[in-house]
Amino acid sequence: MPETLQCKYLPGKPQKSLTEDSYFPSYRKLWEFAKKAYLFEPISIKRDIIAFSHIQTIKFAMRQAVDEIEKQIKGLKFSFPIELVHILNEIEVSSNIIDLDKNWDDEGALQISYETWEKATLFISNYSKWIYNNQNIIISEPDIAAVSDGSIDLTWSSKQARLLVNIKEAETTASYYGDYFTENNNIKGNIPINEINEFFAYWLKVFKV
Amino acid sequence: MWPKEKIPLQDKLFIRVHKENINPKTGLPRPAAFKNTPASGLSLSSDWERYTTPEKSRELIGKQFKKETTNFKNPLFFFIVSVIVNDIYNLSCNQLIEYTPKYQNPEPIGDPNNRAHSSIIGDKTDEEIRLKFVNISNWEIKP
Numbered sequence: 001m002p003e004t005l006q007c008k009y010l011p012g013k014p015q016k017s018l019t020e021d022s023y024f025p026s027y028r029k030l031w032e033f034a035k036k037a038y039l040f041e042p043i044s045i046k047r048d049i050i051a052f053s054h055i056q057t058i059k060f061a062m063r064q065a066v067d068e069i070e071k072q073i074k075g076l077k078f079s080f081p082i083e084l085v086h087i088l089n090e091i092e093v094s095s096n097i098i099d100l101d102k103n104w105d106d107e108g109a110l111q112i113s114y115e116t117w118e119k120a121t122l123f124i125s126n127y128s129k130w131i132y133n134n135q136n137i138i139i140s141e142p143d144i145a146a147v148s149d150g151s152i153d154l155t156w157s158s159k160q161a162r163l164l165v166n167i168k169e170a171e172t173t174a175s176y177y178g179d180y181f182t183e184n185n186n187i188k189g190n191i192p193i194n195e196i197n198e199f200f201a202y203w204l205k206v207f208k209v
Numbered sequence: 210m211w212p213k214e215k216i217p218l219q220d221k222l223f224i225r226v227h228k229e230n231i232n233p234k235t236g237l238p239r240p241a242a243f244k245n246t247p248a249s250g251l252s253l254s255s256d257w258e259r260y261t262t263p264e265k266s267r268e269l270i271g272k273q274f275k276k277e278t279t280n281f282k283n284p285l286f287f288f289i290v291s292v293i294v295n296d297i298y299n300l301s302c303n304q305l306i307e308y309t310p311k312y313q314n315p316e317p318i319g320d321p322n323n324r325a326h327s328s329i330i331g332d333k334t335d336e337e338i339r340l341k342f343v344n345i346s347n348w349e350i351k352p
Binding site: 100105106107143145146147153155157164165166175177181186 | 227229230232234235239240241244246247249275276277278282283286334335336337339340343344
């Protein structure tokens with residue numbers, strides 16, 4: 001049976017759609033969280049206007065409460081702690097880049113191979129989970145993008161720092177550069193894709209959510 | 210046809226950015242937009258503001274063939290950023306900027322003449338330079 005949550009609104013507020021922040025300050029957050037976390041599946045919205053008050057009913061079909069999310073994307077099985085669901089979502093979005101045709105930029109770009117995408121997702125998965133499990137820090141998701149030479153760029157950016165990691169099809173290491181928008185304290189080099197480099201992981205913590 | 214000139218440090222160069230090379234979350238060009246064209250080539254093409262505008266630069270894209278085809282590119286798939294010459298030199302990443310106008314007579318279909326054409330010469334496989342290019346570029350025609 002779906003659980004029913006009810007929310008009563010003060011009279012005089014404008015009638016807007018469910019996703020409006022101003023109308024659902026707390027419920028929107030719940031709704032967004034539920035969607036992201038796959039904990040609940042929103043199934044219906046019902047609006048009743050009784051006298052001068054607005055009563056909104058949101059029904060959620062409850063799924064099992066989970067700590068870990070598993071998902072199959074393009075034949076790869078991913079498993080993330082629920083706090084890292086944003087990383088999983090970004091990986092899912094990025095899976096489109098292996099569908100890009102050759103010459104996708106009209107300038108002669110190479111296709112992105114499945115193996116390169118697999119390596120890139122492994123890299124993100126390993127580091128985000130290691131930092132979460134060992135430091136209890138949640139890092140933001142990188143932008144995952146195709147590069148015209150067939151490689152994949154992972155870009156993290158915040159107001160404080162920026163970092164670019166490049167994963168190439170034929171290499172077992174990733175090359176990277178990061179800085180704090182100054183010439184000081186920058187990092188640059190190559191790291192193995194399949195292992196955790198603690199120095200690099202330490203730097204990645206800059207991008208905590 | 211067009212004499213060689215030196216591009217002043219304060220001048221802008223226009224660079225095209227394909228729609229796939231734009232970060233949908235930030236709205237900024239991705240570092241991938243600043244690879245050489247083609248990726249294995251020696252330089253990144255640009256257009257010098259002295260002889261063109263962002264709009265004309267984009268329009269010209271529609272007269273070019275897609276790589277290794279005889280189909281024209283769709284200019285609407287491309288957007289334009291500008292970078293100031295001096296900002297590129299300040300990156301300290303061994304880049305050289307040359308005015309390299311393109312002129313052929315007769316003008317081949319799919320490879321139009323371009324008086325504004327300029328080249329940003331130097332290796333761009335390095336992550337540092339591509340990442341830094343993002344922050345010195347400014348949209349002229351944004352998505």
